[in-house]
Structures are given as structure tokens and as C-alpha cells.
Amino acid sequence: MLDDPGSREYHILFSFMWLVSMVAVYPLVxxxxxxxxxxxEGLPLPLKALSFPLVLLxxxxxxxxxxxxxxxxxxxxxxxxANS
Numbered sequence: 001m002l003d004d005p006g007s008r009e010y011h012i013l014f015s016f017m018w019l020v021s022m023v024a025v026y027p028l029v030x031x032x033x034x035x036x037x038x039x040x041e042g043l044p045l046p047l048k049a050l051s052f053p054l055v056l057l058x059x060x061x062x063x064x065x066x067x068x069x070x071x072x073x074x075x076x077x078x079x080x081x082a083n084s
Contacts, residue, residue, distance in 0.1 A: 020072055024064045028056050 004010060032055060040048050 016072070020068050021065075024068045025056070025060065028059055028064065032056060 032052065036051075037048075040051065043051075
């Protein structure tokens, strides 16, 4: 079952969570880097390094992953019996 890290179901769910995260993260990274990185050329490295996780992790935590989780839940959620 899902409680057993060696089970097939656990690995499938873990792989799916990784895929959902990558699909959510890649567009954000691309959207962040394309317009902003060239403008940050003169900033010190620690400030550049701080801006990336500050912006992306905030967006991922409060915007993207809640939506992705809801979509994933609809897709993989348990099916309800018609009589329940």
C-alpha cells in the first residue's frame, strides 16, 4: 500500500507527484529567468540568489501547487460509488 515505501503504488504516486511538480515549476522558472535575470546583471550574487527562491517558492507554495493539487485530486481521487 501507500504506507510501504517499497510498494509499487508508493512509487507510482511519488513519480506522479514529481511530474506534477516539474510541470508546475518549469514554466515559472522560464518566466522568471527570461525577463528578470538580464535586468539583475549588476546585483551582487547573494541578492540574485535570494530573489530566485523568494519569488518562485512563494508562487509555488501559495498559487501553483494548491491548483495542481486540486487538479491531481480530481484526476487520481477515489471514485465514489453511485449509491453512496
